[in-house]
Amino acid sequence: MDQQEAVALTPRAQAKARRRDEILDAAARLMARRGFHAVRLDDIGAEVGISGPGMYRYFSSKEDVLAEMLLDISRRLRDGGRAAVERGGDPAEVLDALLGVHVDFVATEPDLISVQFRDLGALPAGPRHEVRSLQREYAEMWVDALVRLRPELPAVDARAHVHAVFGLLNSSPRLPSMAEAELRRVLTAMASAALRS
Structure with a gap:
């Protein structure tokens, strides 16, 4: 939830949105460690202090949680890519800006990377198709820049x-x-070299 969305919501709706974010973070942690199929909706609820039945006020199913996680990160990457391209610059600067977007993601969202890599196939067909479409759009920004x-x-x-x-x-x-700074440095150097080789 971004700041503009938060301002437009009532305090009660803001609290519910924050709680949903907590649930998504907990789900990502659990699924990254154990895998989608080994995690129950009750497990996610227990992680954030919500009873099993109480989880249904926020998500209709475990698949709904997974869909929201993977759609959200796919949209954020696509939007970050668009912003990098729209800032412009010469082709090397645009490619470096795209690389910066992705390195930020991998340095700060390791659980989501693990879940996306392993559990994308567990999504129902509709959300899986949408995630794949967002991923293709994002990848094509990189291809065009390269x-x-x-x-x-x-x-x-x-x-x-x-x-x-x-x-x-x-x-x-x-x-x-x-350390995060070292991870960023290593990944940026390796990816930049691979793109330019």
Whole structure:
């Protein structure tokens, strides 16, 4: 929930929205550790002090929780990508801005990366299709920026570079533990080199 949305809501609605965010954070933590299929809606509720039946005031099912998590992060990445592209600059600056958006994501949302990687297939068809559509839109921003930077590169090769870099960046939860600043430095250097190789 962004600040404008929060201002437009009543205090009661703001409290409910904050509670939903707490539930989503707890669900991401649990699902990252145990996997979607091993986590029950009751487990998520217990993590935030809500009884099983009380969870239904916020989410209709565990699939609903997963859909909201993965749709939200897909929209945030797409919107961050759009903002990076709209700020403009030369092709290298745009590509570096896109890289910054993704590195921010992987440095701050490791649980969501793990859940998305492992449990996207558990989404019902409708939300899964929407997540995939958002992901494609986001990836194509990278492809366009890379082709502008390296016009000799066919689009199919640029797409392969971009998806390989996503694989590199999204592997961050499985890397040895390191301080966030060091993680950002290492991932940015490696991804930048891969895009330009």
